[in-house]
Amino acid sequence: xxxxxxxxxxxxxxxxxxxxxxxxxxxxxxxxxxxxxxxxxxxxxxxxxxxxxxxxxxxxxxxxxxxxxxxxxxxxxxxxxxxxxxxxxxxxxxxxxxxxxxxxxxxxxxxxxxxxxxxxxxxxxxxxxxxxxxxxxxxxxxxxxxxxxxxxxxxxxxxxxxxxxxxxxxxxxxxxxxxxxxxxxxxxxxxxxxxxxxxxxxxxxxxxxxxxxxxxxxxxxxxxxxxxxxxxxxxxxxxxxxxxxxxxxxxxxxxxxxxxxxxxxxxxxxxxxxxxxxxxxxxxxxxxxxxxxxxxxxxxxxxxxxxxxxxxxxxxxxxxxxxxxxx
Amino acid sequence: xxxxxxxxxxxxxxxxxxxxxxxxxxxxxxxxxxxxxxxxxxxxxxxxxxxxxxxxxxxxxxxxxxxxxxxxxxxxxxxxxxxxxxxxxxxxxxxxxxxxxxxxxxxxxxxxxxxxxxxxxxxxxxxxxxxxxxxxxxxxxxxxxxxxxxxxxxxxxxxxxxxxxxxxxxxxxxxxxxxxxxxxxxxxxxxxxxxxxxxxxxxxxxxxxxxxxxxxxxxxxxxxxxxxxxxxxxxxxxxxxxxxxxxxxxxxxxxxxxxxxxxxxxxxxxxxxxxxxxxxxxxxxxxxxxxxxxxxxxxxxxxxxxxxxxxxxxxxxxxxxxxxxxx
Numbered sequence: 001x002x003x004x005x006x007x008x009x010x011x012x013x014x015x016x017x018x019x020x021x022x023x024x025x026x027x028x029x030x031x032x033x034x035x036x037x038x039x040x041x042x043x044x045x046x047x048x049x050x051x052x053x054x055x056x057x058x059x060x061x062x063x064x065x066x067x068x069x070x071x072x073x074x075x076x077x078x079x080x081x082x083x084x085x086x087x088x089x090x091x092x093x094x095x096x097x098x099x100x101x102x103x104x105x106x107x108x109x110x111x112x113x114x115x116x117x118x119x120x121x122x123x124x125x126x127x128x129x130x131x132x133x134x135x136x137x138x139x140x141x142x143x144x145x146x147x148x149x150x151x152x153x154x155x156x157x158x159x160x161x162x163x164x165x166x167x168x169x170x171x172x173x174x175x176x177x178x179x180x181x182x183x184x185x186x187x188x189x190x191x192x193x194x195x196x197x198x199x200x201x202x203x204x205x206x207x208x209x210x211x212x213x214x215x216x217x218x219x220x221x222x223x224x225x226x227x228x229x230x231x232x233x234x235x236x237x238x239x240x241x242x243x244x245x246x247x248x249x250x251x252x253x254x255x256x257x258x259x260x261x262x263x264x265x266x267x268x269x270x271x272x273x274x275x276x277x278x279x280x281x282x283x284x285x286x287x288x289x290x291x292x293x294x295x296x297x298x299x300x301x302x303x304x305x306x307x308x309x310x311x312x313x314x315x316x317x318x319x320x321x322x323x324x325x326x327x
Numbered sequence: 328x329x330x331x332x333x334x335x336x337x338x339x340x341x342x343x344x345x346x347x348x349x350x351x352x353x354x355x356x357x358x359x360x361x362x363x364x365x366x367x368x369x370x371x372x373x374x375x376x377x378x379x380x381x382x383x384x385x386x387x388x389x390x391x392x393x394x395x396x397x398x399x400x401x402x403x404x405x406x407x408x409x410x411x412x413x414x415x416x417x418x419x420x421x422x423x424x425x426x427x428x429x430x431x432x433x434x435x436x437x438x439x440x441x442x443x444x445x446x447x448x449x450x451x452x453x454x455x456x457x458x459x460x461x462x463x464x465x466x467x468x469x470x471x472x473x474x475x476x477x478x479x480x481x482x483x484x485x486x487x488x489x490x491x492x493x494x495x496x497x498x499x500x501x502x503x504x505x506x507x508x509x510x511x512x513x514x515x516x517x518x519x520x521x522x523x524x525x526x527x528x529x530x531x532x533x534x535x536x537x538x539x540x541x542x543x544x545x546x547x548x549x550x551x552x553x554x555x556x557x558x559x560x561x562x563x564x565x566x567x568x569x570x571x572x573x574x575x576x577x578x579x580x581x582x583x584x585x586x587x588x589x590x591x592x593x594x595x596x597x598x599x600x601x602x603x604x605x606x607x608x609x610x611x612x613x614x615x616x617x618x619x620x621x622x623x624x625x626x627x628x629x630x631x632x633x634x635x636x637x638x639x640x641x642x643x644x645x646x647x648x649x650x651x652x653x654x
Contacts, residue, residue, distance in 0.1 A: 025368060026474075029475070029557065030407070030474055030475050030476070030557070031372065031402075031403040031404075031406035031407050031475070031540075031541060031542060032370040032371060032372040032403050032404060032406075032407045032409065032466065033370065033371045033372070034368050034369070034370060034407075034468065034472065035368065035369040035370075035371060036368065036369075037364065037365045037366060037367055037368060037369065038364045038365050038369070039364060040364055041352060041361050041362065041363065041364060042361070042362040042363075042364065042365070043359040043360065043361060043362075044359060044360045044362060044413065044415055044448055044449060044463075044465070045358065045359040045360070045415065045449060045451075046415035046416070046417045046449060046450070046451050046461075046463055047417070047451050048417050048419065048451060048453045048461070050419065050453055050454070050455045052456070053453060053454050053455060054453070075358075076358040076359050077358075077359060079358035079359075080357070080358050080359045080361075082359065086371065088371055088372065088373035088463050089373070090373045090374075090375050090417075090461050090463075092375065092377065092459065121371055122371060122372060122373060123373070124372075124373050124374050124375060126375045126377055126380060126381070126459075127377070127380050128377045128380060128457055128459065129379070129456055129457050130455055130456050130457060132419065132453075132455065132459070134373075134375070134417050134461045136371075136373055136415050136417075136463030138371070139359065141361065145361065147353075147357055148356070148357050148358070149357070213358075214358060215358060230356065230357070
């Protein structure tokens with residue numbers, strides 16, 4: 001549109017018909033939102049999606065963008081085993097985007113929030129050169145908590161779903177990898193439409209002892225590294241056991257290298273001491289679960305390479321890092 | 328520095344020695360922070376400061392920038408009459424800023440948080456083309472609540488401190504207004520070092536009935552407009568009663584026009600039905616307070632111009648709007 005959007009017009013427009021539950025005493029429109037006192041321990045996290053860094057507008061619809069911005073935040077709540085409750089949204093808007101764009105972005109955000117039972121309680125709009133969506137998300141712990149620091153030698157390491165798909169999807173969207181047909185669509189969707197494993201996280205938080213967990217945002221290798229560092233343990237990963245989707249195998253072959261190094265999958269990695277086989281665990285959590293290795297003493301992570309039989313030491317864990325992705 | 332900063336190194340560096348109280352069960356370092364259940368109704372707000380939009384790096388030190396980013400958020404808690412408790416910080420970092428810069432920015436942020444009793448419980452760092460600091464701030468209501476919607480005809484309209492100073496300071500810093508000496512320093516400091524009126528807000532929230540209130544971030548005229556819109560009332564403002572600082576008068580004369588239209592003062596505007604004279608109210612709140620007009624029936628705001636005797640109708644309230652500031 002030609003007319004520059006005023007902050008107040010846009011805020012008023014976007015704040016109509018937002019999802020709200022009884023816990024929200026006062027939603028957007030005053031200096032702060034007012035929430036009912038939390039009955040249990042609260043979770044709080046903040047995350048940001050920046051145009052040109054985490055996504056490009058041409059890659060998807062505004063609705064997908066809005067939904068994805070919340071979903072990656074929800075994944076942090078899932079990784080703690082919590083229930084998401086309320087969020088605050090900061091939009092940095094740049095010239096050239098019209099009110100219809102933001103209507104659609106908020107439609108996607110609203111839909112994702114409603115699906116997760118999250119109230120959108122407040123927002124702020126600021127001008128900038130780059131579009132960015134920053135969301136602060138609150139949650140509650142209704143059972144135990146999944147920490148990065150509670151992995152113990154002897155734990156089995158599991159992941160939900162398959163890994164590496166979103167990283168390939170990202171590279172396809174960015175023109176750095178070629179793919180076509182169903183495999184392309186699957187991988188691209190895994191990047192554009194992540195689903196936070198909220199229900200699985202909540203079920204894990206009811207297990208005793210509560211597993212250690214993290215969500216796969218930075219890549220399996222790096223995210224595992226956070227668990228190892230926080231828990232002061234090591235790990236042995238069986239490369240052949242890393243769950244790869246048929247689409248991944250069609251595009252990148254059977255080598256899990258890319259799956260180890262690229263992020264954005266928003267699956268859960270967890271370390272548990274359970275006698276349940278993976279199939280039974282899958283049924284209980286409601287998502288496919290695969291055992292990929294075990295926690296060991298020491299501070300070393302090795303990948304036991306199923307194909308060559310060699311072990312790969314990892315003196316310094318590295319993985320997916322948005323800050324490095326352009327270097 | 329030549330070496331590009333990694334997200335994890337920087338986060339680890341900045342998250343050392345953050346203020347935390349007993350309410351913070353788990354601070355930065357996991358997927359979410361964990362907070363003890365709130366005992367009272369909670370407040371939540373989010374705000375963002377973008378380089379080139381809200382500030383320019385050359386205007387002040389990194390410490391001032393960090394402190395100011397929190398202070399403008401604290402002002403929203405003050406305007407509700409609340410106590411600030413915890414915050415989450417999202418840093419959008421651009422190339423060319425070194426670790427020392429962020430150390431200093433966080434030093435300022437940490438100092439402001441400590442002074443206000445706020446725990447810094449989490450953060451996120453993302454790459455961008457523009458430096459931006461987005462803070463989500465939580466608080467609690469320990470007494471009544473100051474709303475925008477509770478102004479009633481017959482209320483007296485008050486402001487704390489003086490108004491218009493920060494707007495002049497901004498224009499001086501931006502090279503659009505000339506000033507020198509003590510007046511310049513005072514006005515520039517009012518922009519760079521705002522102080523959220525937390526204690527005054529908390530004291531107002533103990534009055535019965537609780538006053539309507541808003542903080543002066545967008546300019547007196549526009550912020551008053553929010554109160555009028557939310558409360559469905561009108562107002563008569565006595566131009567001659569608007570408190571102007573000696574520095575304001577030295578630089579802009581006795582005309583309150585600029586004070587009505589420019590923001591960033593972070594004083595409180597409140598509407599109360601009290602028999603206390605302004606001097607007694609000042610003593611009770613611990614800040615200078617001036618009566619500047621009254622709430623009336625109808626939806627019209629007029630400025631009764633003390634000098635010319637003419638009234639100025641305001642068919643459409645406008646004020647300070649960062650989105651329009653560059654148009």
